Amino acid sequence: MELNLDMIDIIQAKFVEFLFDYGPKIIGSLITFFIGKYIINVLMKGLSNLFLKYDIDASLASFLTSLFRALLYIVLFITIATQLGMELTSFIAILGAAGLAVGLALQGSLSNFAGGVLILIFKPFKVGDTIEAQGTLGAVEVIDILYTKVRNFDNRVVTIPNGALANNSIINLSQKPTRRVEMAVGVAYGTDLKKTRKVIMDVLKKDERIHADPEPVMKFIGFGDSSLDLTVRCWTDAGDLWPVYWDNMEALKEAFEANDIEIPFPQRDVNHYYPEGKPGEPSEERKD
Incomplete structure (x- = not known):
């Protein structure tokens, strides 16, 4: 029991000694961390405002902000380690060795950084x-x-x-200011293609979003199973691509119906053979 009390006294003494030796350093390091974090946030906000003021490209601004934040936290980490009593030269040597190990382990991340x-x-x-x-x-x-x-x-x-x-x-899809709209259209066999072309061009001319140069075109591209296949192509601003496509596909359907141009659907001819004779007629066996 006496031995245990001596051990407790020793532990308490060591603990008190530790608090006196390292307590102020730990408290100072925590204060440094929170102050450093606050300063980093202020600097990042100022950097973002600077990028906006000088109209820096958003992609470059985002990348540089992330990079500077990482570098500032590394500096803060080194400052805290030094404050805790670690020698700067020793810390840099340890950091270099750790960086090499981490670099080998995180080759993919380094590849992403280079990318x-x-x-x-x-x-x-x-x-x-x-x-x-x-x-x-x-x-x-x-x-x-x-x-x-x-x-x-x-x-x-x-x-x-x-x-x-x-x-x-x-x-x-955004690098060029204009985009080509391509619409696939099918009409029934026997349809007058010249009339169809005129109807399609009249529909496209009504849409002011469609550019006159290059002018819209309609081309016959093949014989489908149930239709004559056509492609309709026109140019518009990149932001109007899908609205132009949707609106004109609906307008073409209505124009085809108004001009009696048949919109085809899959059809099959079925021939029924009666080797045993047509219904109601006696078969050869019955005739015998």
Whole structure:
């Protein structure tokens, strides 16, 4: 029992000694952390306002903001470690060794960082563009140091590694100001194609969103199972692509009906053979 009391006294003494030796450092480090975090947030807000003031590209602004935030937190971490009594040279050596180990373990992340740099340099897309990549179609919301966030049209956000984007094909649907609208149309066999062309062109001319140059065209492209297949092509502003498509597909249907142009549907000719004789007639066996 006496031994236990001695051990407790020793532990208490060590604990008190620890508090006197490291307590102020720990409290100071916590104060440094919260003050540093506050300063970083203020600097990030000021940096964002600076980017807005000088109209810096949104993609570049997002990337640099993420990078500077990471660097500032690394500086804060080194400051706290030094404040706790760790020698700077020793800490840098440990940090370098840890960085090498982490770098080997996180090769994919380094690839994503390099991919982000390449995206900012060559600009295959920017924030706000609509792209199709890695099986995803949507608008680019954020380009971070490692990942790009794309919002689908059903409002889901897909996070794509920058390395995958930098090393694979990307379709940018927003890079050009105009887009071609292509509508597939079918009319029944026997339809007068010249009349059909005139009806289609009259419909397209009524839509002011459709460009006159290049002018709209209608081409016969093949013989379908139940229809003469046509393609109708016209050009419009990129933002009007789908409204022009939807509105004119409906307008073409109404124009076809008004001009007695038949819209086909699948049909099959069925021939019924009666080897045993037609219904109501005696078969050969019965005649015998």
